[in-house]
Amino acid sequence: MTHAGYLVAGWGISLVVLGGYALGLVRRGRRLAPRVPVDRRRWIDSPGSDRG
Amino acid sequence: MAGPDKRRDGTGSRGSRLLGAGALVSVAALIVLAFVATDADVRTHPTTGEEFGQFDAVRMLYLHVPLAVLMYVAFVVCAVASAGVLLRRTAWWDVTAYAAAEVGTVLCGLVLVTGSIWGRPVWNTWWEWGDVRLMTTLVLFLLFVGYLALRRTTTDPRLQARRAAVVALVAVLDIPLINRSVVWWENRTLHQQSTLAELKIEDLTLFTLMFGFLAFGLVAWWLLVHRFRVGWLEQAATDYDVAIALAERRFETSATDLDAAIGRRDNREDPV
Amino acid sequence: MTPLASMSGRPVVDVRRFLVDVRLVAGRDLWIEARSRVVVAQVVPFALLVLILFGFALDADQRTLDTFAPGLFWVAVLFSALLAVHRSARLEQSDGTLDALRMSGLAPLALFLGKATAVFVQLLALEAVLVGGLLVFYGVEVEDPVLLIVAGVLAGATVASAGTLYGALASGLGVRETLLPILLLPVLAPVLISATRAFDDALGVAAVDGWAWTGLLAATALVATVVGALAHGVLIED
Numbered sequence: 001m002t003h004a005g006y007l008v009a010g011w012g013i014s015l016v017v018l019g020g021y022a023l024g025l026v027r028r029g030r031r032l033a034p035r036v037p038v039d040r041r042r043w044i045d046s047p048g049s050d051r052g
Numbered sequence: 053m054a055g056p057d058k059r060r061d062g063t064g065s066r067g068s069r070l071l072g073a074g075a076l077v078s079v080a081a082l083i084v085l086a087f088v089a090t091d092a093d094v095r096t097h098p099t100t101g102e103e104f105g106q107f108d109a110v111r112m113l114y115l116h117v118p119l120a121v122l123m124y125v126a127f128v129v130c131a132v133a134s135a136g137v138l139l140r141r142t143a144w145w146d147v148t149a150y151a152a153a154e155v156g157t158v159l160c161g162l163v164l165v166t167g168s169i170w171g172r173p174v175w176n177t178w179w180e181w182g183d184v185r186l187m188t189t190l191v192l193f194l195l196f197v198g199y200l201a202l203r204r205t206t207t208d209p210r211l212q213a214r215r216a217a218v219v220a221l222v223a224v225l226d227i228p229l230i231n232r233s234v235v236w237w238e239n240r241t242l243h244q245q246s247t248l249a250e251l252k253i254e255d256l257t258l259f260t261l262m263f264g265f266l267a268f269g270l271v272a273w274w275l276l277v278h279r280f281r282v283g284w285l286e287q288a289a290t291d292y293d294v295a296i297a298l299a300e301r302r303f304e305t306s307a308t309d310l311d312a313a314i315g316r317r318d319n320r321e322d323p324v
Numbered sequence: 325m326t327p328l329a330s331m332s333g334r335p336v337v338d339v340r341r342f343l344v345d346v347r348l349v350a351g352r353d354l355w356i357e358a359r360s361r362v363v364v365a366q367v368v369p370f371a372l373l374v375l376i377l378f379g380f381a382l383d384a385d386q387r388t389l390d391t392f393a394p395g396l397f398w399v400a401v402l403f404s405a406l407l408a409v410h411r412s413a414r415l416e417q418s419d420g421t422l423d424a425l426r427m428s429g430l431a432p433l434a435l436f437l438g439k440a441t442a443v444f445v446q447l448l449a450l451e452a453v454l455v456g457g458l459l460v461f462y463g464v465e466v467e468d469p470v471l472l473i474v475a476g477v478l479a480g481a482t483v484a485s486a487g488t489l490y491g492a493l494a495s496g497l498g499v500r501e502t503l504l505p506i507l508l509l510p511v512l513a514p515v516l517i518s519a520t521r522a523f524d525d526a527l528g529v530a531a532v533d534g535w536a537w538t539g540l541l542a543a544t545a546l547v548a549t550v551v552g553a554l555a556h557g558v559l560i561e562d
Contacts, residue, residue: 028282
């Protein structure tokens, strides 16, 4: 395979950045969630009932 | 109603978990398609028989092109939501605009990086000043870095929303002007390669490219949804804190009144 | 938001009063600047300093300076414009000036145009001094004075409008000094490119069609003024 270094760098950086950003978002959400009552989280239809 | 919710989940919901799983699976499938299933771009010169083309560097495009298109989608979403902020003045539009801008800026940075890494072997340079799309994208990136910097300042939230909306709309309106000026500016270098157009597009190549849109589309969608929820939580947390502080001030921290004040916003919470 | 809306009680739009308002705001800003002498004593010297620093950085090669003079000129103008915009925006911040202006029945559009005009006038003065600097320090020659003036006026108008809008936008924020440049300079990228090309032609540095670039500058100036006026109204209301 030609240009292997470039490909690894390009794909690697992208996946790491996207993954890191996603992880950061999840962490931010978990940190914030306890400060907000459940019924203010609009994506949870019925509090305490959903499971995933 | 079964006591306080102790789950560690903050921004997840059944839908978003499904979306996340779909995104992971399709990115994995895309990697297989891009690196195993498709061929390198190798063409043979009709008279000399010499081999030329992008060779394996073409595999970068399955990443780069979808990211670029999704970046534009994210910025369009941001512009629409910003117009929504000015017309409707609701938090929903504001949080959406912020989320789209942040996701768009991350994508934009990656587009610049992957483009640069791809350009090194194919154009033989990390940075091509003469390329219109490259320069337009760079200015766009800087515009939204400014937007995010403005967002990080603290001031009256309603004013903040309006200011940010103006910046986002100006940034998007600026794109045609930037593009036009760079198109003319670039002409003096006589350097224009429409590298995508000369690729030999085979069925599988095209399919992989399209699949790239799907895979990274799901990723971007997941990011947008979660970024929206984080923004929503941030706003709700601030509102909640303010409500508590107000209640404390107003009722001289009388415990029953405080509960009543909070209870109006949060009547599902067990008062005992 | 527009004079039409703010004077809805009147039978017709009073254009004359509107222009008086614009002149009043512009006059006030310019008067304060003239009294404080900051533009004369600091901003203009700063711009000349930037020109001279470029000279040092580029190793005092007359031909190099000649070639890059238009670009260096506009970079110096943009940097100095930031200072002028800062000062202009700060005027509205002290002691509820904005509230007082709002109460006075001044049309928001007149406020924007007045402030932009004041910045515009300062920029024109700055450009004039800097062209003098180019002639003296960089040894350039003006080949097409009309093009030079038209391009300078249009670019100045764009910078003044966009600057006034972003000045209002960043006002009241603790980090204004650092925020304003990163917000404003990317927006002005097309102006930098077009104005530099137009000056390339006007100064005979490069064979480009300066008037075509001036057309683009005119479009930019129009967009900046219209968008600036609309957005400024949104920012300062309530």
